[in-house]
Amino acid sequence: MGYTFDREDVVFLRSAAGRDAVAELSSLPLTTASRLADVAAARRLVGERFAAAALETAVLRRRAESKLDDCGEWLFTDTALQQATASVVARHRAQRLAGRDVHDVTCSIGADLAALTAVAARCAGSDLDRVRLLMAQHNLAVAGRSAVLVEADALHPVTRNTAVVADPARRDDTGRRRWSPADLVPPLNELLDVYAHRDLVVKCAPGLDFAAVPDTAEVEVVSLAGQVREAALWLGGLADARARRRATVLRPDGTGWTITDAEPDDCPAGEVRQWIVDPDGAVVRAGLVRHYAARHGLAQLDPRIAYLTGDQPPPGVRAFRVFEHGRYSEKSLRAQLRRHHVGRLEILVRGLDVDPDALRRRLKLKGDEDATVVLTRVGDNAMAYLCRAERT
Incomplete structure (x- = not known):
């Protein structure tokens, strides 16, 4: 804590x-x-x-240092730092609010405000925690930014005609995570009611139950450097009228790409080809695996499983070149690994009840080669695909 x-x-x-x-x-x-x-x-x-x-x-x-830029003189609380948006993600989100008057109604120590003030026309920040407001004032000054800061309850609006940014607290006083939208502070449904007629973006945990999200919202799942970081709910005029789901994949330098459910999702299921591709977690969480496959000419190994296959992987991803595959059993896998002198093995599992760490211990690997094995279910069969991981 x-x-x-x-x-x-x-x-x-x-x-x-x-x-x-x-x-x-x-x-x-x-x-x-x-x-x-x-x-x-x-x-x-x-x-x-x-x-x-x-x-x-x-x-x-x-x-x-690994999360926020130029924060060497900032002030934090432990919980505020845990919830603070990584600078790369905050800048990405702020770009959709560029040129607007913006009110961050749960500004905490000012991590999002620092990004917003760089692109917004005018910014206000509010919070009920006076200590965090003092810290935000200090942090913005260190960053060379300015915003109007006031003590106010997010559920009692103190601005008009602004786009609203909210980041409900997802941890209780002991530091434990809250998983239910109703347990957030303030609760998600109350935020949505209070700002029903305002342009609003709400930062949520990526594990949010999307059933709690209004049909009119655009849900954007964002990953950074391969780790899923948040689900942002865009409402009102901030939502993309064409899309209900979006996945955004960011690199540490802030570059990246995005995909939405407005794109085609024609994706066959078929036999394994030369490569297996494991889509970024943001794509999987946003339910856009088929759209991603259609964009890159890939197929699913099984319609229920997120692993994709094709003759050419998308550029810039870590993909798996298949050199042997067949029905999975520990005995057959052990024989395959022995034949290929595999001593270091990455085990990826989806759709099967297999503990990778326990399996690795039982395999008793010997050899000087590296490999990856993809274990998954295809139809009614448990399959093993022995691969070499490559960066395309």
Whole structure:
């Protein structure tokens, strides 16, 4: 759960003494093993009152480096950092709001606001947490951005004629995830009711039950560097009138591609060809496997399974060149691996009750070759496809 910051902590951390203390603490190991020594160092530097706040800030800044850009002087709480949108994803989302007046009604420590203020005409941010608002004020100043910040409940609008951005809290006070849309803070259905006649985008967890989403919404599932990050619900004038589902696949540099259910989904199922392709998780989660296959001339191994096959994989993906396949059993797989001198094996499973780690231990691999085995169900049969992974 992390340390609970108060207003005095934020004031201290923004002072020269606080900045210097955090900078010095940032040079420490900051590991579990060094925790006692790090705490002692913090107490020597700033005394008992602010030691925990300074040390926690140093730890959170280090953790934030892989998620947020130019955050070396930002302030966070542990929960706020966990929920903060990665900078690449925040910039992608902000582009659809470029030139608009925008109100982030759950602005927290300002991660989304930093991206919005770079492209929006005017920005406002609000939150019920005064400490996070102070942190947002600091973080925007560090980023050279500005926005009107107010203490306000997201369910009681304080702006008019703005596009609304909302990111309901998905963790409780102990840090555990909330999975039900009704358990979000504020609840998803209440947000949708309050802003029913406004242009609205709501950031949700990618595991959101799409049955809770209005038919008029566009659901965009976004992945970054192969990891599914969020499902954004676009409503009102922000929604694409032609599409109800969209998958967006982003690379770390911000480039990427998108696909929607407005595209054709003519996709046959057939025998394995030269390559197997495992679509990005955003495509799978958005229910666009057939659309992706149709775009790239691929077929499904089985209509119920997301693995695709073809003679040429899409460019820029990690695909699997098939060199042997057949009915799956541990005995036959073990023989295949022995024939090919496989000592390092990646095991991909879909549609079968197989634990990859347990199977790998039982196979007792020996050899100096690398391989990937795709285990899946095709019709009524369990199949094994022995492959080499290649970047196309």
